[in-house]
Amino acid sequence: MSAIDWAKVRDDFPLLRRQVHGKPLVYFDNANTAQKPAVVIDAVDDFYRRYNANVSRAVHALGSEATDAYEAARSTLARLINARSNELVLCSGTTFAINLVAYSWALPRLAPGDVIVVSRMEHHANIVPWQLIAERTGAQIRVAELLPDGSLDLDALDKALDGAVKLLAIAHVSNVLGTINPVREICRMARKRGIISVVDGSQAVPHMPVDVAAIGCDFYAFTGHKVCGPTGTGALWARREHLQAMPPFLGGGEMIKEVSFEGTTFNDAPYKFEAGTPNIAGFIGLGAAADYLTTLGLDQVQAREAELLAHFSEELSKVDGLRLIGTAPDKAAVVSFLIDGAHAHDLATLLDLEGVAVRSGQHCAHPLLQFYGVAATCRASLAFYNTHEEIEAFMAALTKVRRLLG
Template sequence: MNTTASTPTVFDVQRIRADFPLLARTVHDKPLVYLDNANTSQKPLSVIEAVDRHYRERNANVARAVHQLGEEATAAYEGARDRLVRFLNAPSRNEVILTSGTTQSINLVAYSYALPQLKPGDSILTTVMEHHANIVPWQLVGARSGATVKAAPIDERGELIVEKYVEMLTPEVKLACVTHVSNVLGTVNPVREIARECRKRGIPLLVDGSQAAPHRPVDVQALGCDFYAVTGHKMLGPTGTGALWAKREHLEAMPPFFGGGEMIREVKFSGTTFAAPPHKFEAGTPNIAGFAGLSAAIDYYASVGFEAIHAWEQQLLHYATERLREVPGLRIIGEAAEKEPVISFLLEGAQATDLATLLDLQGVAVRSGHHCAHPLMQFYGVPATLRASLAFYNTREEIDAFVVALLKVRKLLM
């Protein structure tokens, strides 16, 4: 696990927290301790105001009108694309497709890129630690095409066995997939190394960046992958927002996934010609207000800085891990050498759902269940875990309150 020095970095977390209205509320007459950030992050006031401002001041559709409101709405929507280009260090704005999130992004690649070229005997490679969004779409297109889905193994620490992954990059693999950061374990995968091995074999690589983008800078050019997907609501933005970055040559060759308005050049009953990427993949009216909010979210990250965010979150991760080790009968699932601030755990003699319900009564919000990662649960031989996932607006005091609540609940269940 990456840890920082024992002396905390100066980080004004209370000033940060003041920007997040929901963090001040109570739950069951207790101060809220929100530790479910891998599920969805809270939103700063600037994001909330950006969504409100859109509906109050410029509510109109995009790319459909020359009137002032339409132009302002289009500028706000396309402004989100420009921010995502910088956020991902994409080579071109034409390589960034605005989507509803990682699930839509991966399905777009599955049906528009993979399905047209898959045939019986082909394979798609993924890993045991993937979210269902990086498994099920491949199974669906595999069932249509006769291709199979292979999963590279992990070890007990929750680390990808990279040499096995590379060994499985055989000629029949037409697409490789990997999560940048596990949503259950917090494990950071060596994407650059994997991408390098994929390039040697001419195999495109898709990366699920949902859990990486909220915690660390992302540079798709440096990573060397072919596709990278992010989800807005996990990175301070509104739900129903996200993006897919893809290399230009892939986007130009891919047919549209959805058909409708705004993704066309000309429609005739004799045939339709499509717009150039990225608009070829953005049919219909998008979540315009949501993307105005996502722009504000990206601006907020820039104002705080990922260096400061990462340092503080690593301190919190180290502190929370050590505090949880004090709880009798508690088992942490996944202790990779490099992690983002996600801790999955079990408590001896307690079911995960019961424990999460009782913690909620103490004002502590954690996730319980399989976390959309059934194969990973099967690997560890458990039906579910609890997951505490931290963000840069969390505090040591909240971790202390979490551990106190956990000890109290443990007594009730023992």
């Protein structure tokens, strides 16, 4: 395997060359959204300039070209996670994907006394839909708790998966802690008990190889804009038998075979879940992003980010009064932290004035921050296009900010 010139890779991302407040940008908010390489921007631009047309509706040349490119993107995304294209529903992102499972799979099947298990570390997108379904069906929510370092308590989870549990919703990687959950082991626990598993892969697909067949889950969701693709894109992978058994979530054009006032015959999966005109340009861009990451090699991406995380963690360990939230032994390059005497929002605001972009707040994970007894954290999240020099610039900015805060 040849060594990657990471400086050359960084040059693929135009936005990283800009300045903020007169300082070179240090973009450490990748768990929020990733920056886009030029090939993605060019793919979107090329669609609108050369073959802008709706998909699956026209026999003219532009319509055929648009449809071919859109379906090619589906195939590329499927290969990215080792799936078949007819198992992949294209949608606006993980939030939509999980709601699709909630309303199309869970709502018709759950009943009073059934249990949905979610972990303490879940993003709100993997909590709130299940609460809404529980309210409508009489099912109950059960929380899988954590160990103090931010690891999932697997022994407690194993005991929690009793006969009443019908569905388990779990993050592959925590967006706050960076914890990488052993989803293959967890889904095996669920499967041997007949429990349906839903995995939120938003923070995994951009940063490591993902193989849904090896994981053994029932559903796997991810978001395009975190995978260096456009916003408003994403996908839900599901076992074919689930897609065939689930009713449509939305009704409208292109999810049907025939409509009359006496009744409607729906299209085959995955198309019966894709009502209306999709974000065609966005998915073509997402296909380009998937091709880009595949060519780069997600194993190489994971190794690069682990190297950056090791450097970053070493530097942060030297900072007096800094508390890390989430220290699991197996984690992605996501670092949530607090500094004594400084509010997270103040830290983030002052770091921005030094050109450093981090996120502050509760990160759409209120129950998790309640577990740690904090109102907010700063979160620095790295990607493969970040550099060791940026880590040094972050540390210099943090030192300056701490002096300003007294």
